[in-house]
Amino acid sequence: MLSQIIAVTGVNIRSIPARLGSSAVAVIGIAGVVLVFVAVLSIAEGVNATMKASGDPDVVLILRAGSDTEMTSGLAGDAVRVIQDAPGIARDGASGGPMTSPELFVVVDHPLKRSGSPANVPLRGVTAEAFKVHSRLKIVEGRNFEFGKNEIIAGRAASRQFVGLNVGTPLKWGESTWTLVGIFEDGGSVSESELWCDVKVLQPAYRRGNSYQSVYARLASADSFQQLKDSLTSNPQITVSTMRAADYYGSQTETLQMIVRTIGGIIGVLMGVGAVFGAIITMYTAVASRTREIATLRALGFGSIPVVISVLVEGALLSLVGGLIGGLIAWIAFDGYETATMNFQSFSQIAFAFAVTPRLLAQGLFYALVMGLVGGLLPAIRAARLPVVNALREL
Amino acid sequence: MKFFPIVWRNLLRRKFRTFFTMGAIFFAFLLFGVLMAIRTAFGMNIEMAGQGRLMMIDKVSIINPLPASYEGQIRQVAGVTDVTHSNWFGGYYQDVRNQFATFAVDPESWLRIYAKEFELPEDQKKAFIADRTGAIVGIDTARKYGFKVGQRVPIQGTIYRRPDGGPWEFTIDGIYDSKIKGADKTNLVFNYQFLRETIPEQSGFRDRYNWYVFTIADPDRAPEIAAKIDAMFANSPSETKTNTEKAFVSDWAKQVGDIGSIMMWIVAMAMFTILLVAGNTMAQAIRERINELAVLKTLGFSEGRILWMVLLESTLIACVGGLLGLGLSYALITLSGDPTHGLLPAFYFPTPAVVAGIGLVLALGIGSGFLPAWQASRLRIVDALRRN
Numbered sequence: 108m109l110s111q112i113i114a115v116t117g118v119n120i121r122s123i124p125a126r127l128g129s130s131a132v133a134v135i136g137i138a139g140v141v142l143v144f145v146a147v148l149s150i151a152e153g154v155n156a157t158m159k160a161s162g163d164p165d166v167v168l169i170l171r172a173g174s175d176t177e178m179t180s181g182l183a184g185d186a187v188r189v190i191q192d193a194p195g196i197a198r199d200g201a202s203g204g205p206m207t208s209p210e211l212f213v214v215v216d217h218p219l220k221r222s223g224s225p226a227n228v229p230l231r232g233v234t235a236e237a238f239k240v241h242s243r244l245k246i247v248e249g250r251n252f253e254f255g256k257n258e259i260i261a262g263r264a265a266s267r268q269f270v271g272l273n274v275g276t277p278l279k280w281g282e283s284t285w286t287l288v289g290i291f292e293d294g295g296s297v298s299e300s301e302l303w304c305d306v307k308v309l310q311p312a313y314r315r316g317n318s319y320q321s322v323y324a325r326l327a328s329a330d331s332f333q334q335l336k337d338s339l340t341s342n343p344q345i346t347v348s349t350m351r352a353a354d355y356y357g358s359q360t361e362t363l364q365m366i367v368r369t370i371g372g373i374i375g376v377l378m379g380v381g382a383v384f385g386a387i388i389t390m391y392t393a394v395a396s397r398t399r400e401i402a403t404l405r406a407l408g409f410g411s412i413p414v415v416i417s418v419l420v421e422g423a424l425l426s427l428v429g430g431l432i433g434g435l436i437a438w439i440a441f442d443g444y445e446t447a448t449m450n451f452q453s454f455s456q457i458a459f460a461f462a463v464t465p466r467l468l469a470q471g472l473f474y475a476l477v478m479g480l481v482g483g484l485l486p487a488i489r490a491a492r493l494p495v496v497n498a499l500r501e502l
Numbered sequence: 503m504k505f506f507p508i509v510w511r512n513l514l515r516r517k518f519r520t521f522f523t524m525g526a527i528f529f530a531f532l533l534f535g536v537l538m539a540i541r542t543a544f545g546m547n548i549e550m551a552g553q554g555r556l557m558m559i560d561k562v563s564i565i566n567p568l569p570a571s572y573e574g575q576i577r578q579v580a581g582v583t584d585v586t587h588s589n590w591f592g593g594y595y596q597d598v599r600n601q602f603a604t605f606a607v608d609p610e611s612w613l614r615i616y617a618k619e620f621e622l623p624e625d626q627k628k629a630f631i632a633d634r635t636g637a638i639v640g641i642d643t644a645r646k647y648g649f650k651v652g653q654r655v656p657i658q659g660t661i662y663r664r665p666d667g668g669p670w671e672f673t674i675d676g677i678y679d680s681k682i683k684g685a686d687k688t689n690l691v692f693n694y695q696f697l698r699e700t701i702p703e704q705s706g707f708r709d710r711y712n713w714y715v716f717t718i719a720d721p722d723r724a725p726e727i728a729a730k731i732d733a734m735f736a737n738s739p740s741e742t743k744t745n746t747e748k749a750f751v752s753d754w755a756k757q758v759g760d761i762g763s764i765m766m767w768i769v770a771m772a773m774f775t776i777l778l779v780a781g782n783t784m785a786q787a788i789r790e791r792i793n794e795l796a797v798l799k800t801l802g803f804s805e806g807r808i809l810w811m812v813l814l815e816s817t818l819i820a821c822v823g824g825l826l827g828l829g830l831s832y833a834l835i836t837l838s839g840d841p842t843h844g845l846l847p848a849f850y851f852p853t854p855a856v857v858a859g860i861g862l863v864l865a866l867g868i869g870s871g872f873l874p875a876w877q878a879s880r881l882r883i884v885d886a887l888r889r890n
Binding site for chain 1: 516518519522523525526529530532533536540560561562563564565566592598658660661663667706707737739741743752753754756757758764765768769771772773775776778779780782783786841
């Protein structure tokens with residue numbers, strides 16, 4: 108039995124080059140589906156990766172209770188002082204002050220490189236403490252902004268997506284003119300899509316008085332989160348919600364990811380079924396063109412199961428080749444492709460790179476295999492059930 | 503048509519293959535419908551946005567609201583026929599996940615300017631205009647949360663806060679619908695006066711609006727009027743940016759960016775791959791029968807007639823699969839609407855795309871049948887008969 112299976116399958120596979128045209132069509136069909144599947148989901152993976160990079164586990168974010176984003180939150184200067192005195196926050200080694208960063212998050216209208224049309228660029232006002240709390244942030248070009256001046260630094264991703272964000276460029280927004288003095292990186296996190304400046308300069312420009320929108324704080328130790336949260340929640344002077352930065356950023360792109368995954372899912376299923384039909388046609392043609400050959404094998408005494416298996420193996424093999432090609436093209440064409448989109452929750456642009464992860468490629472290959480097997484099954488059964496005498500007579 | 507039975511028998515000869523070819527074409531065109539709906543959804547329905555309407559926001563950022571005093575100044579500009587304003591409220595019902603677009607507006611002028619987008623019975627309009635705590639809600643949101651006319655609904659704000667921290671209680675005075683295809687029927691719109699009284703005066707945000715919308719008598723003068731109005735507010739603390747509503751919507755769509763178009767290209771590629779497979783099979787089915795076609799020629803069938811019969815056969819397969827696929831996707835998309843429940847309200851299958859789809863079906867049928875049929879009709883009978 109086993110030797111029969113190996114023999115028939117061997118004949119099948121060795122004869123693929125003789126039917127190159129129809130096999131190639133099946134391979135292309137499946138490659139197309141896998142390409143689409145991987146490419147669409149790599150958008151979601153890319154956004155996800157950016158969000159994951161944003162959540163330092165030791166950093167918490169404090170917003171006004173009831174606000175789901177920094178954009179809509181608001182904290183008066185007094186509330187910020189109350190927060191800074193809360194227990195559980197790390198102290199700076201040199202000054203002994205709390206490692207907290209009150210920040211103002213606004214958007215500014217600035218043109219995108221790819222379309223030339225205006226978009227909302229996030230602009231964050233920070234204090235000197237910010238660079239201690241966001242400890243991974245480093246200037247990679249130019250220098251940091253000076254406090255008290257209309258100077259600005261731009262994230263690496265923002266400088267790639269928006270017009271004229273180069274060191275030394277003056278930027279005029281409304282009545283104020285800013286100078287871009289540096290480019291920063293922050294471990295691939297969301298802040299690389301942002302512009303940063305001195306909060307004290309930003310507050311009057313946006314009529315915010317002495318108010319902020321969020322406070323980032325570095326925890327004294329990994330387990331002091333609960334202590335800080337409880338103390339802030341029970342304090343009657345303020346109504347705030349406290350969350351880990353990682354959780355916050357995870358929730359920030361829920362909407363975006365849902366759109367991509369919903370649409371990706373619909374497309375993936377529809378195309379998958381379409382491709383299975385394509386594979387069925389191809390395998391059917393392959394079986395039909397070898398009707399006499401299969402009948403001869405049967406007449407020689409080969410059983411029907413080896414014939415079924417040989418057709419299935421051929422289908423699986425073709426689909427794997429297709430899956431590999433599709434995955435490879437997706438990887439070459441899309442992995443690392445940088446773009447920016449609207450983050451519906453923060454109302455501003457978020458830059459990210461498509462991420463074709465190994466997991467995604469494995470899923471794509473698995474999907475290809477399923478398509479090949481399902482596509483090969485019906486023609487395989489048909490091949491096995493051919494009446495030998497009739498089939499031998501067929502042209 | 504006399505020879506239709508021959509075409510028919512040819513189709514039934516390999517039922518299995520015919521069926522699955524139709525199936526592949528069916529799914530390809532089902533996908534085509536989804537593709538077109540995605541395109542429309544990510545294009546944010548640019549066709550719909552009013553040409554004769556201008557929108558004005560703060561030049562630096564839409565989040566900086568403009569003074570209320572601008573309204574009177576805009577009204578006095580020659581060519582401006584009506585003005586309304588709006589504030590983004592960011593409301594949600596019960597849970598922060600249940601968000602829908604919520605605006606604080608001036609009811610009377612809003613309903614005048616957006617009469618087609620917000621269609622309401624006359625009595626509901628009157629009730630909304632007269633009710634300080636009133637709101638109107640789109641039929642999609644009303645259905646989703648079971649809002650009824652006359653009901654009081656608590657809506658929590660994400661940007662604005664009541665002094666007591668509680669939600670705003672709105673009376674649903676009306677439920678709007680719209681005959682415009684792909685119109686956003688998820689909004690909740692309420693009276694600005696109700697919001698105004700909760701904004702502390704010293705905050706500097708009272709009597710300031712996120713954007714103004716105004717209509718002009720002659721849409722061709724839009725650039726000129728926009729420039730004039732922006733010049734009027736130049737060098738003030740709140741400089742403005744005025745453009746057609748269409749331009750704003752299109753800029754917004756561009757902010758969403760190439761994600762929509764990338765998805766579209768990818769799907770288009772996949773669809774054509776499937777069509778390639780199906781088309782190739784159809785062509786294959788004809789190539790196999792070349793000696794039969796030679797027999798027909800021997801019997802006296804003209805070249806034109808043979809070509810026509812073969813084309814009929816391939817077009818028939820394409821039409822059955824393709825039209826069913828288009829029909830089903832049209833039905834599904836119309837029935838289910840937005841698959842993300844409110845994030846892409848303009849998710850629908852536009853009529854011009856349906857026409858394009860039908861064109862594509864015919865092109866597929868004719869394209870895949872023509873080449874083999876033409877080759878067959880040009881072959882010398884003797885050569886064709888000899889082929890196996």
